[in-house]
Amino acid sequence: MDKPVTIYDIAKKVNASAATVSRVLSNSSYPVSLEMSKKIRKVAEELKYSPNMLGRQLKKNNSMTIGVIIPSISNPFYSEIVLGIEEVARNNGYHVLLCNTHQSLELEHEYLQTLIEKQVNGLIISSVILNKDMLSEYIRRKINVVSIDQMIEDADIYQIGFDYRKGGYMATSHLIAKGHRKIAFVTAPLDRPSRKGTYRGYLEALEDYGIKPLESWLQVSERGEEGIEGGTWEFAIGKKLTQRLLSLEQRPTAIFACNDMIAFGVINELNNQGIEVPGEMSVIGFDNIEMTQMIYPPLTTIGHPKYEMGRFAGNMLFDLLKGVESNIKEVVLQPKLIERKSVEVLLDEER
């Protein structure tokens, strides 16, 4: 109802100046007599004073806010990353402005723009479009940015990535070690560094073991329509690509999905067609999202330290904000094989 109370209102009540009130209520190190300090705090309480951060932020040119740009929070992969970032931000007294691009370039540009206008102190981004040229814009504006998950090659930028190639190699060689030779790779479009890396790992493993893959064992979906991106869409392409695979003359004995959501689609379709997992078909996923432990059979997959990646990125960013210049600009987190129940040994006679 009433006008918001400001430091001037308090100053008037205690016969002091706004400057003194400010010094007390912003916990400044500036000396103020204990008596006065107490009086001010008491009145502030009575008047239910709440500081207007816009004033402080404008003055200090510091919004105490960081921006986070990701494809979609409804994707459990990203929600875990965000959780990690948020925790670090909170511990540093910062807030997070979250932006979901839904894979739209337009939206990503728009958000980038408004984040700058809102004077965020830093930016953590998992982007499909960010490139070297765009970075200079941020540097010019003194905004620190940390890129995550999707590596930007040759850019002098802080980034924390994940070794997708090695992960792809691990998954594939695990299947090979279990006796599989006919290994399909089911994936969303190879338009991102991460997926390209995983695919490369798949190919390298096959080559190292002297296996020549059939071309039809690489199943790439078309680009998803905007809007229905996310879990449901990936699940759907997992199903669709599996149908194609099953209609092949030369069926694979194992399927490697480029992420867990797609793997769920693969398993679901196999179930639908009465093909037992892992008895008749082995399946391996990628990312180790929480749900992988909850389905039946529990999914064998490649562990991706999502939460830690968020924390890492957050810590890196706040180090930068504090001026702790680090000489390591690039961190690459490592994959880890998580064996569960969706992969089975293939006996020689079954090959």
Add this chain to the structure above:
Amino acid sequence: MDKPVTIYDIAKKVNASAATVSRVLSNSSYPVSLEMSKKIRKVAEELKYSPNMLGRQLKKNNSMTIGVIIPSISNPFYSEIVLGIEEVARNNGYHVLLCNTHQSLELEHEYLQTLIEKQVNGLIISSVILNKDMLSEYIRRKINVVSIDQMIEDADIYQIGFDYRKGGYMATSHLIAKGHRKIAFVTAPLDRPSRKGTYRGYLEALEDYGIKPLESWLQVSERGEEGIEGGTWEFAIGKKLTQRLLSLEQRPTAIFACNDMIAFGVINELNNQGIEVPGEMSVIGFDNIEMTQMIYPPLTTIGHPKYEMGRFAGNMLFDLLKGVESNIKEVVLQPKLIERKSVEVLLDEER
């Protein structure tokens, strides 16, 4: 590197006043000659001017930001709601400041505080602690709040809820209609209006059909430890409570879980113990999160319009912000039975 450019810098370059520049660049309706307007825009472009919203916001006393407080974004139930809110916010030119309380009262209070300080224009909250008394605080500060999902009784507040009681009734009577009489209810602690409602619906359905439930068929977990709340925890309690149920002399023939994550735990444990779903045990969930379609067997559940709830709440809030006083303060969304494959008819002789 260089100092950020302000409207004054532009004004100097074009020999105009800052006011004129402001009028042009903020798309004010105030008349400015086309010539001048063009010149200003050109120079703004050259200098790569980007407005500092803090200045505008302080002046206008409007942060163009709304706050959203929920338990955790990593819970798919909430991430869908947030997606709905975010869409509406974006269409209205607003940003969302997201806060995850992780079920901690302290954190919720802390966030509430900082949101006020950051001068959010409105608040959408799914809270466990919000009560009538706290609301006056917001009203006093002219902050519009819309409460979602967890109804606050007897409060003169805008809220958009869901009929959990009816949902509970639906789920239970569906099981009854399929011939079940021994129906267990597996739930997280009944400390929230939503869960209490669901439980009440369960009891009422049983009573209407003249079924006296065994006390042991109500299985309530202890409170979860902080931090490990969320999907994994709920999954775990689903498993644990199922173990208890199976050790009973009088086993139920169907299990009703208070949400889908718990239902996943139930099914997983049943699988582990070699009990077939739905052949030997029917299971029904609640919420209809995306994953329910992705597991095997697909989960029969009660549909909760999460995304729509988010959109509804967002629209309601923005109506308030625009001054469109509505006379409906309370909306209750309706449940819907989603039949899939986890419930089977129980024949008479099996009872």
Add this chain to the structure above:
DNA sequence: CTGTTAGCGCGTTCAA
């Protein structure tokens, strides 16, 4: 149509 002035709420000189 344009410019001058004032002030949003706060923190920081500088002087007392």
Add this chain to the structure above:
DNA sequence: TTGAACGCGCTAACAG
């Protein structure tokens, strides 16, 4: 230890 004055960047009121 305190206060007066100024300015962060922007917009609204008023005057011309």
